[in-house]
Amino acid sequence: MPAKTSPARRPGRPARPDSAAVRDQLLDIATDLFATQGVAATRIAHIAARAGVTPAMLHYYFKSRDQLLDAVVHERVVPVIAFVWSPVPQTARRLDGSVDHARAVIGEIVARLVRCATDRPWLPALWMHEVVNEGGQLRERVLRHLPTQRLQVFAGLIADSQRAGAITPGVEPRLVFLSILGLTLLPLATSSLWRRIWQADPRVGAIDHEAIAAHATAMLTGGLFSPQAGVPPAPPPARPRRRAGAGVASAKTDPPATGR
Numbered sequence: 100m101p102a103k104t105s106p107a108r109r110p111g112r113p114a115r116p117d118s119a120a121v122r123d124q125l126l127d128i129a130t131d132l133f134a135t136q137g138v139a140a141t142r143i144a145h146i147a148a149r150a151g152v153t154p155a156m157l158h159y160y161f162k163s164r165d166q167l168l169d170a171v172v173h174e175r176v177v178p179v180i181a182f183v184w185s186p187v188p189q190t191a192r193r194l195d196g197s198v199d200h201a202r203a204v205i206g207e208i209v210a211r212l213v214r215c216a217t218d219r220p221w222l223p224a225l226w227m228h229e230v231v232n233e234g235g236q237l238r239e240r241v242l243r244h245l246p247t248q249r250l251q252v253f254a255g256l257i258a259d260s261q262r263a264g265a266i267t268p269g270v271e272p273r274l275v276f277l278s279i280l281g282l283t284l285l286p287l288a289t290s291s292l293w294r295r296i297w298q299a300d301p302r303v304g305a306i307d308h309e310a311i312a313a314h315a316t317a318m319l320t321g322g323l324f325s326p327q328a329g330v331p332p333a334p335p336p337a338r339p340r341r342r343a344g345a346g347v348a349s350a351k352t353d354p355p356a357t358g359r
Contacts, residue, residue: 122160125150129167130175134221138168138229138236172240179222180244183211187249187256201260202320204253205279209319212283213312223288226280250276275319282315 128149132141143164147154161167186207216222229235230242257272286293287308297303 125152125157125160126167126170126174130171130225131221133171133229133237134225143167168237168240172237172244175219176225176237176241177244179215179219180241180246183208183215184246184249184253186211187246187253189246189248190252201256201265204256205275205319206316208279209283209312209315212279213287213308213315216284216287217308223284226284227288231280278319279315282318283311286311286314 125146129141129146132145132149136145143154143157147157150157157167161170186204225237229237232238253276254272257266257270257275260266261268261270261272294303
């Protein structure tokens with residue numbers, strides 16, 4: 100019995116694109132545009148034009164703008180959050196408070212975050228503009244998916260290490276995760292700015308994603324000054340100068356005038 104074969108496609112008729120692949124491509128284009136020009140400034144027509152389709156085609160896959168924004172958050176941003184913070188358990192139990200364990204967890208989170216930004220160039224700008232920025236279009240959507248339990252466990256790890264004397268007393272455990280985001284996503288999002296500032300320095304070209312990750316890890320685990328360096332003595336207070344015919348001039352401690 101001859102084997103069954105699929106019906107031949109009529110000559111000249113283009114192959115029908117895979118529906119899931121088309122939707123995925125549209126979502127990628129939308130995410131890139133949201134990162135480069137902002138969510139508020141990006142219209143459905145912009146996304147359709149970049150994709151080479153009609154706005155009606157875009158509405159076929161995403162019935163509304165809100166549905167598109169939800170898809171960007173759920174399918175592009177949330178997986179990154181889950182991957183970055185997965186080294187921290189979700190349960191409320193405390194982790195080992197040793198300094199080695201704290202260093203390892205911080206280093207792994209930094210490495211994962213920078214790795215995600217390397218694979219997804221849109222991530223730093225989208226996060227800074229649409230999540231961190233007050234009034235960002237994705238802020239509330241993303242905040243609902245932050246791993247609050249993992250963040251609490253992570254803060255507990257920092258606090259335990261701090262009580263053991265391994266972490267500087269002035270560190271606030273609940274803010275360390277923000278320090279991680281600031282030391283990684285901010286340099287990545289502002290790369291064109293600081294590269295212009297240091298454009299005369301040939302060594303700036305060597306600052307890649309791996310260098311940024313190493314810098315963030317060093318700042319977070321070792322601090323800006325090594326313990327051997329010590330703390331320099333505070334300079335003596337400036338002596339106010341007397342003006343002829345006047346009393347002692349007060350030090351200028353007020354902020355500059357606002358122009359009003």
